[in-house]
Amino acid sequence: MIEVDRLTKNYGLVAAIRDVSFSxxxxxxxxxxxxxxAGKSTTMRILACFMPATSGVARVAGYDVFRQSMEVRRRxxxxxxxxxxxxxxxxxxxxxxxxxxxGVGRAERRRxxxxxxxxxxxxxxxxxxxxxxxxxxxxxxxLAQAIVNDPEVLILDEPTIGLDPKQITEIRSLIxxxxxxxxxxxxxxxxxxxxxxxGAVIIINNGAIVAQGPIDTLVEQFFPTSRLEVEIVGPPPAxxxxxxxxxxxxxxxxxxxxxxxxxxxxxxxxxxDVRAEIFQLAAQQRWELLELKRVGMTLEEVFIRVVAGExxxxxxxxxxxxxxxxxxAP
Amino acid sequence: xxxxxxxKKEMRLYFTxxxxxxxxxxxxxxxxxxxxxxxxxxxxxxxxSAMNPAMGRELNVTDSVxxxxxxxxxxxxxxxxxxxxxxxxxxxxxxxxxxxxxxxPVRDGAVLAGKYLAALALYAIMIGLTVLYPVIVVYFARxxxxxxxxxxxxxxxxxATFIAVGVFASSLTENQIVAAVTTFxxxxxxxxxxxxADYAGGTAGRLxxxxxxxxxxxxxxxxxxxTKDILYYVNFTVLALFLTSRSLEARxxxx
Numbered sequence: 110m111i112e113v114d115r116l117t118k119n120y121g122l123v124a125a126i127r128d129v130s131f132s133x134x135x136x137x138x139x140x141x142x143x144x145x146x147a148g149k150s151t152t153m154r155i156l157a158c159f160m161p162a163t164s165g166v167a168r169v170a171g172y173d174v175f176r177q178s179m180e181v182r183r184r185x186x187x188x189x190x191x192x193x194x195x196x197x198x199x200x201x202x203x204x205x206x207x208x209x210x211x212g213v214g215r216a217e218r219r220r221x222x223x224x225x226x227x228x229x230x231x232x233x234x235x236x237x238x239x240x241x242x243x244x245x246x247x248x249x250x251x252l253a254q255a256i257v258n259d260p261e262v263l264i265l266d267e268p269t270i271g272l273d274p275k276q277i278t279e280i281r282s283l284i285x286x287x288x289x290x291x292x293x294x295x296x297x298x299x300x301x302x303x304x305x306x307x308g309a310v311i312i313i314n315n316g317a318i319v320a321q322g323p324i325d326t327l328v329e330q331f332f333p334t335s336r337l338e339v340e341i342v343g344p345p346p347a348x349x350x351x352x353x354x355x356x357x358x359x360x361x362x363x364x365x366x367x368x369x370x371x372x373x374x375x376x377x378x379x380x381x382d383v384r385a386e387i388f389q390l391a392a393q394q395r396w397e398l399l400e401l402k403r404v405g406m407t408l409e410e411v412f413i414r415v416v417a418g419e420x421x422x423x424x425x426x427x428x429x430x431x432x433x434x435x436x437x438a439p
Numbered sequence: 440x441x442x443x444x445x446x447k448k449e450m451r452l453y454f455t456x457x458x459x460x461x462x463x464x465x466x467x468x469x470x471x472x473x474x475x476x477x478x479x480x481x482x483x484x485x486x487x488s489a490m491n492p493a494m495g496r497e498l499n500v501t502d503s504v505x506x507x508x509x510x511x512x513x514x515x516x517x518x519x520x521x522x523x524x525x526x527x528x529x530x531x532x533x534x535x536x537x538x539x540x541x542x543x544p545v546r547d548g549a550v551l552a553g554k555y556l557a558a559l560a561l562y563a564i565m566i567g568l569t570v571l572y573p574v575i576v577v578y579f580a581r582x583x584x585x586x587x588x589x590x591x592x593x594x595x596x597x598x599a600t601f602i603a604v605g606v607f608a609s610s611l612t613e614n615q616i617v618a619a620v621t622t623f624x625x626x627x628x629x630x631x632x633x634x635x636a637d638y639a640g641g642t643a644g645r646l647x648x649x650x651x652x653x654x655x656x657x658x659x660x661x662x663x664x665x666t667k668d669i670l671y672y673v674n675f676t677v678l679a680l681f682l683t684s685r686s687l688e689a690r691x692x693x694x
Contacts, residue, residue, distance in 0.1 A: 157542045161692060182544040193535030197456040198448070206451075209444035210543045238455070254539070 110135040110262060110292040111156065116165035118151050125151040126316040128165070133309075135261075138288045140303035141296040143313040144416060149296040150190050152313070153266050156294070157187040170261050183212065186255030190266040192247055196240030200231055200250055203239060204257055211258035221257055228283060229253040230276075244271040252280065256287070263287065265295040269302060281306050300409045310408065312415055319415045324408055329379065331414055332406040334359055337375040339387060343396030345371045351390055357381035370399050441545040445553025446560070449527070453561055462523055466515060466565050473511040474572045477504055482579075500580040501587070501662075505573065509590045509660040512569065513653050516598060517630060521622035523561060524605025525615040527554045528687075532613035547687045555606055555680065562598045566591065586662030593659025596672035600652065601626060603679035610686040626652060 111133040118125045126148040133139045143149050155162045156169060158178040166173065172180040195203060204222045213221055226232040229249040234242060239250060248271055255263055268284065269277045284306055287293055297303060303310055304324060311321040320327055341348050345363050348371065353361045357377045364372040377383045384401055391398040453459035481503050488498055531537040540550060573587050601622075608621040633651025636644045648654055652675075655668040 154538070159538050159542050179544055179546070182542055185542070187539065187542050189535065189538045191535055193538055195448070195452060195536055196534070197452050199455070202451060206444060206448045207539075207543070209447075210441055210545050212441075212544060 110137075110170060111294060112166075112168045113152070113156070114166045116152065116155060116167055117163050118148075118155060118160075119163045124316055126313070129313065129316075129318055130165075131311050131318060131321055133292055133294055135292050136289050137309060138284065138293040138295070138307045140307035140310040141294055141313065142298065142300070142303060142310055142412060143296075144298065147313045148316040149313060150266055153187075153264050153294070153296060154189075157185060157189075157264050158182050159187075159189075184261045186258065186260040186263045188251045188255045188263075188265045188268055192251035194239045194247060194250060194254075196238065198239055199236055200239060200242075201226070201235040203250070204253055207254040208257045211260075213258050221259070225253040225257045228256070230279060245273060245276050248272055249276070249280070252283070256291075261292060263291055263293045263295075265293065267297055268295055269297065269299065277302075300407075300412055304408050312412060314416050320411065327411050328406050328408065331411045333379055334376045335379050335381070336404040336406065337377065337384065337387070338400065338402050338404055339373045339375055339398070340370050340400035341373065341391055341396050341398055342370040343391075343394065347394075348396065349373065351394065352387060355383050355386045355390070357383055370397070372400075374404075441549040442553045442556070445545070445550055446557050449554050449557030450560065453557065458523070458526070459561055462519060462561070463565060463568070466519055467568055469515050470508075470512055470569050470572075473515075474504075474508055474569075474575075477507050477511075478572075478576065500576055501583045504576055505582070505587055505590060506657075506660045508572065509594060509656065510653070512566070512594065513597060513656050516594075516601060517626050517653075518623070520562070520598065520601040521605050521608075521619040521626070524558050524602050524622060525609055525619040527558060527606055528609040529612050529615045529618045533615070541691070547691070548684060551606070551680065551684055551687065555602065558602045558606065559599060562602060563595070566594050566598065583662070586660060589662050589664055590660040592664075593656045593668070596659075596669065596676075597652070597656050600672045600675045600679070603676040603683075607679045607683040607686065610683045 111131075113132065114130050116129045117127050129148070129152060141149050141152070154160050155167055156174060158174050158181050161175050168174070169181045170184045172184075174181050198206070201222060204225065205218060208218045208221055209215075223232070226235055229252050231246060231249050231253055234246055239247065242250065248268070252265070252268060255265065265284070269280050272280060281302065284293060284295065288308075295307070307324070309321070309323045310327065312319050320331070322330070339352070349361050349363055352358060352373065352375055359376045359378060361376075362374045364374065375383065375387070384403070387401060388398060390396075481498075481500065484503070485498060528537070531540060541547075570591075573582055573584075576582050604625050605618070605622040608625070609615075609618040611621070612618050629650060629652035632647045633654045636648035636651065636654075638644075639647055649667075649671070655671045658665050658668055
């Protein structure tokens, strides 16, 4: 549904994104991750036909974003980063305007506007001036305008920023409900959000893609081991060595002991469950096993590893250049 | 119709914000002041001419009230119209709403047309309300409607030009004040060109006179429809709108 091939965008001499390639299949929700200034907004603006790329091709719903921009624009809903809305308009007339400009017929418009106001929970403020609304409401009006014409592809730049926890949950479930009929690409830097909402992620850093794929695959790719946390009362060196001796265990690290018990982090080959053996071992040795739990590796750790890894690899000169360039203002 | 959607949105923005109301109020206040002072001067002159029949022959309500009124209104417009047009594109850029507007499935030309027509409609309301003045005049004196109608046509054409210049200036910047000052500067230069015409004389003088933006309005209020004047305003407007569409397109390429 979205195909991006070797997309590059330069601002003067500074490259905001370099050779970015990815694709999103129909009905998928993809999270677009990266630290601030990594090039997320630049990529989304190019996809939304707001600005041209310096080189490379981007296709949305089969149409080129530059040459067939009108076809693309008919099929997308776009929510820019800072949610620019007409502050001097009221909510319902604004949504009606957007629907009309997006080509929703007069008869259907009233129904669609009422429908999105319900779905985005802004019906109670429909007669208020947008400029007088709180950040959370504005965010939801922005989302409402993006989906008012029921577009095939949604491009959402930080859709949950500035919302309170309850609203975040509601917006997330709204976005999740769009999966299937809609293809969604959403950028965020709230990592737990991605694991909750998205099936796949694209991680971008310093203008280049550093990792992409379904979350599970990525986690496996970057963390080919499974991890356990164990808390045992017993002589630490002995405990460590004995656990290390269990087949499949790759490493054991002990952490600061507390109350006579010590905590150990055990890494084992993926797919090898050593919990039963650790229990047996503790029972045999008459050590008191206080805790034994499996630690799931999360996207967060993948993110930190790929982003931090990139930074330590890159020359310091380039890094400072990127930093000073940052993401340019609109 | 996409143009209609943009037009309605701009009108809504004019009238839900105080802009339209303030502009209408101030404009009508000043225009009304000019009208009442011109008209009372005229009525005094009429009373005096009752004693001096020779002077009475010179008196003509169309020439002595409506013509000066039209010329005064054009000067008010010169000052006021830049403030009506300044936000059309500049504010969209400053607030970032242009990012959504330009990613909606609507052509730049339709955006421009909708915005231009909205400003023109507000302008038509402004000068439309001044029709009250000739109606008052008719109550007291015999007015020739022909020159009044052509006078209004002249105002409309001139205003269309002012707005086109303003829209162009607004498309160049994200700062409304810069847009207003640029518009005002351009219009002012095209006004004062006519003043130098008297000193310059000869071909240069005629050229300067021809370029003057208010000069062309004068013949309309005399009741003269000259293609030269009509073409001047139409060409000026078309040129400014063409430049605006280029400026919008440049925005798309540059990113």
